[in-house]
Amino acid sequence: MATINELNERIHAGSSEEIVAEYLERIDSSKLNAFITVAKENALARAKEIDSEGHEGSLAGIPVAIKDNISTKGILTTCASKILTGYVPPYDAHVIERLKEAGAVIIGKTNMDEFAMGTSTETSFYGPTRNPWDTDRVPGGSSGGSAAAVAGSEVPLALGSDTGGSVRCPASFCGVVGLKPTYGVISRYGLISYANSLEQIGPFATTVRDVATLFDVIAGYDARDSTSVDKEVNYSSALKNDVSGLKIGVPEEYFGEGTDENVEKTVWNAIHTLEDLGATRVEVKMPHTKYALSAYYIIAMSEASSNLARFDGMRYGLRTEDSDWHTTFSQVRAAGFGDEVKRRILLGTYALSAGYHDKYYLKALKVRTLIKQDFELAFKDADVLIAPTMPYPAFKLGEKIDDPLSLYLADVDTVPINLAGVPSISVPCGFSHELPIGMQVIGKHFDEATILRTAYTFEENTDFHTREPEGF
Amino acid sequence: MYDNPDGVMIGLEVHVQLNKLKTKVFCGCTTDYHNDPPNSHVCPVCLGLPGALPKINKKAVEAAIKVGLALNCKIEEHTQFYRKNYYYPDLPKGFQITQYDFPISSGGHIMIEGEDGEHRVGITRAHMEEDPGRLVHEGTIDKSKYTLIDYNRSGMALLEVVSDPDMRSPKEARRYLDKLRNILEYLDVFDGNLEGALRVDANISIMGGQRAEIKNISSHKGAERALLYEIVRQKNVLRRGGIVVLETRHFDEAREITMSMRSKEEAHDYRYFPEPDLVPLKISGWAPAIKETLPELPDARRLRFVEQYGITDDHAKALTSELKLAIFYENVAKKADPKTAAVWICDVLKGELNYRNLTIDSFKKEHMLSVIGLLASKKITEDGAVDIIRTLLDKGGSPDEIVAEKGLLKVEGDIVSTAAEEAIKENPQAVADFKAGKEKALNSLVGAVMKKTKGRADARAAREVLLGKLG
Known part of the structure; x- marks a missing residue:
């Protein structure tokens, strides 16, 4: 695993092409199935260009992998769904424009749960991605391809998206760093929506510093996204090895029933490490946490049922045999969507329907307000909150995929953060039976600086992030 | 007092394209696509491509507020966009961004000329939404083998103006549409002559039945026809002891008939919910400044015309019913006698334009001024003036040229006098009849004078001269 700094030394000597070629080779020989599309020609051409012409950007010549729900001009973008077969966007997402400006080399598009609906990357039309720590296990999801690619040294940096934990969960399962920023900090323009009011694009890397560098490139105001916030910050400069006086809140609600004993122990150890480094612990109560999961799924599925209506085969993607439009729409959608996507469209449609709208959708919005209040109250006393990212380490492929409810329950610690719109970073904090465990450091709205500093300090004083899966 | 014997209640939903904006909503x-090839003015947003996000056009919101104010509506504090979910090939996202709760404006009214004088029609609400694309069928809709879609129209800003069910006849509905269009044109937010500029859905019920919603009306005349048909249909259903159902x-x-749509297409649950990609807009602060920019509206202008130019209310109403006509009139009235100008523009020019299906754009104000000038200096007769106006519309040229070409200059008095003497000499029977008390006999003598002067004589003057000579 190489960091940006390590790669930069070689790139400055003029060998981005060599680096890109090395990563392409690793992707080529990989058993992880982390990529749906490898943009080999484009990537090599771009690296060559940077080698010959030079580039001043902070990511000049560095390969970056992109989750396949982020629009890339000229590169197939499928959302891991059959329904987007052959869809090549005519435009770049805002984050892709930013990456290109910074000199990054787009190396390919990573596997994911279909339309980001899942916690294991098993719902992909292109088959599951495997966890480099144990290839019989899932990498987490939905950005499993991005996390596995970084953990498996197939790419140094990657982008994912986090609607209810889809960056943090795979970061935790794969032992890498993943950040879900405050809602509105990164433009969603070009991110194919699953649940618009909840999701953010987020960076993956092997270190907090690299995450911050990537975050600096992609964050910032974009007029095309009405929910984008006009706030320019330099996050890398916030990285100080210092948590003295930091007040950490530990919500006991996040250590509830179903939390693995080793996970609980490991996260507490990490908290004690930070206390040893000068942080103090404060009491926080987050009483509405238990309602978060239901509210999250109702809101996410409701929005999804509408967002996914556009996939009708009329303009792009899968097209079945032509009939009258009513029939063609139905056939395209029946053939193009996988089971989990259909389940969520059906449930979301139901939740928004006349007679149920108030009972489900409106009630979920009310719960969302209460969850937000929980965070506001907690942050009166605490600077950051620390909790497990996932209640357990990576599970086995196939273990939960036929039991949707138990898969949904895996998101219990991540979804409240999306409901509240606050930032959270997952960092490796230990291992259980050779599987990585992640803790999440949750911050106030727009206070990425403090959670990045906390995570950085932890990283500087521990060595969990330096361990690599065997054989990768 | 109009007693509305059938208990007709009509409410209209009018979709107005804010087509004077420069860009889509x-x-x-x-928005300037009407002469361009299909699908040539589209982008990821109006094509609803995956990942594209809507961004509100502030000018469109301002235009909508302007209309709301002109319709005497209350402007919401915050306005919010919603998704209306349904599938149709012209709808590229599978939902339409529209408004539901918190529309831009609500609770207004306009005055129309009703069955029994001034009549108030309430405006329930006026809200913004996006236009879908346009479906193009080869041949007719039921015979076409395929449908083409043009997304140039997709994403045009629409304003849906919903009225209260206050209209009591198809004629009132048409007057309402005329008035609404009139106001919109005064506000300079709308060009009614472009394709798809104004589309109407009409709700109509009569006493003893439920209401029918009639869709796909695209003209004022169409609205009146559809409603007339619908009243007859509903009355026939009731007369036969049937039930008029909600449909x-x-x-x-x-x-010119209405047909029931298949129930599959009407059983909609649109599953409205707030559009997560657009934040609520706080617009209460915008209204006062926009109010300042409101132009003089038709009713106000009508009152001013009566007061300022001393013309009749009927003339003022006719002149202000079209913005361009009102401007034309004022330009003429500034330089000529306002009353004469009103008479000639309303009673002659407007009729001649309508007869030829032309608008006031086809007539120059300078020409109107010279026609009025020629009349005022008594150089031409009224018949001559009408002739000039017709010739200008049919063949062009200038009034002076036409006068010269056609010899329309009014003839001198002594020629009339000579013609009168000749007429008396040549028509002894008529003279005798007149002297015997048959007043009508004078008419044939006047006719004879006119004939002799080839119509260049003024008929009234000819009559005077004849009376003098017979006297």
Whole structure:
């Protein structure tokens, strides 16, 4: 695993092409199935260009992998769904424009749960991605391809998206760093929506510093996204090895029933490490946490049922045999969507329907307000909150995929953060039976600086992030 | 007092395209596409491509507020966009961004000329939404083998103006539409002559039945026809002891009838919910400044014309019913006698334009001024003036040229006098009849004078001269 700094030394000597070629080779020989599309020609051409012409950007010549729900001009973008077969966007997402400006080399598009609906990357039309720590296990999801690619040294940096934990969960399962920023900090323009009011694009890397560098490139105001916030910050400069006086809140609600004993122990150890480094612990109560999961799924599925209506085969993607439009729409959608996507469209449609709208959708919005209040109250006393990212380490492929409810329950610690719109970073904090465990450091709205500093300090004083899966 | 014997209640939903804006409502694509090839003014946003996000066009919101104020509505503090979910090939996202709770404006009214004088029609609400694309069928809709879609129209800003069910006859509905269009044109937010500029859904019920919603009406005349048909249909159903059911009907413009739509297409649950990609807009602060920019509206202008130019209320109403006509009139009235100008523009020019299906754009104000000038200096007769106006519309040229070409200059008094003497000499019977008390006999003598002067004599003057000579 190489960091940006390590790669930069070689790139400055003029060998981005060599680096890109090395990563392409690793992707080529990989058993992880982390990529749906490898943009080999484009990537090599771009690296060559940077080698010959030079580039001043902070990511000049560095390969970056992109989750396949982020629009890339000229590169197939499928959302891991059959329904987007052959869809090549005519435009770049805002984050892709930013990456290109910074000199990054787009190396390919990573596997994911279909339309980001899942916690294991098993719902992909292109088959599951495997966890480099144990290839019989899932990498987490939905950005499993991005996390596995970084953990498996197939790419140094990657982008994912986090609607209810889809960056943090795979970061935790794969032992890498993943950040879900405050809602509105990164433009969603070009991110194919699953649940618009909840999701953010987020960076993956092997270190907090690299995450911050990537975050600096992609964050910032974009007029095309009405929910984008006009706030320019330099996050890398916030990285100080210092948590003295930091007040950490530990919500006991996040250590509830179903939390693995080793996970609980490991996260507490990490908290004690930070206390040893000068942080103090404060009491926080987050009483509405238990309602978060239901509210999250109702809101996410409701929005999804509408967002996914556009996939009708009329303009792009899968097209079945032509009939009258009513029939063609139905056939395209029946053939193009996988089971989990259909389940969520059906449930979301139901939740928004006349007679149920108030009972489900409106009630979920009310719960969302209460969850937000929980965070506001907690942050009166605490600077950051620390909790497990996932209640357990990576599970086995196939273990939960036929039991949707138990898969949904895996998101219990991540979804409240999306409901509240606050930032959270997952960092490796230990291992259980050779599987990585992640803790999440949750911050106030727009206070990425403090959670990045906390995570950085932890990283500087521990060595969990330096361990690599065997054989990768 | 109009007693509305059938208990007709009509409410209209009018979709107005804010086609005077430069760009579409949620993207930067131009609204000037009417002469361009299909699908040539589209982008990821108005095509609803995956990942594209809408961005509100502030000018569209301002235009909508302007209309709301002109319709005497209350402007919401915050306005919010919603998704209306349904599938249709012209709808690229599978939902339409529209408004539901918190529309831009609500609770207004306009005055129309009703069955029994001034009549108030309430405006329930006026809200913004996006226009879908346009479906193009080869041949007719039921025979076409395929449908083409043009997304140039997709994302045009629409304003849906919903009225209260206050209209009591198809005629009132048409007057309402005329008035609404009139106001919109005064506000400079709308060009009614462009394709798809104004589309109407009409709700109509009569006493003893439920209402029908009639869709696919695209003209004022169409609205009146559809409603007339619908009243007859509903009355026939009731007369036969049937029940008028709540349903959606489709207006077939060619056959001028309404047809029930299949229930599959009408059983909609639109599953409205707030559009997460657009934040609520706080617009209460915008209204006062926009109010300042409101132009003089038709009713106010009408009152001013009566007061300022001393013309009749009927003339003022006719002149202000079209913005361009009102401007034309004022330009003429500034330089000529306002009353004469009103008479000639309303009673002659407007009729001649309508007869030829032309607008006031086809007539120059300078020409109107010279016609009025020629009349005022008594150089031409009224018949001559009408002739000039017709010739200008049919063949062009200038009034002076036409006068010269056609010899329309009014003839001198002694020629009339000579012609009168000749007429008396040549028509002894008529003279005798007149002297015997048959007043009508004078008419044939006047006719004879006119004939002799080839119509260049003024008929009234000829009569005077004849009376003098017979006297």
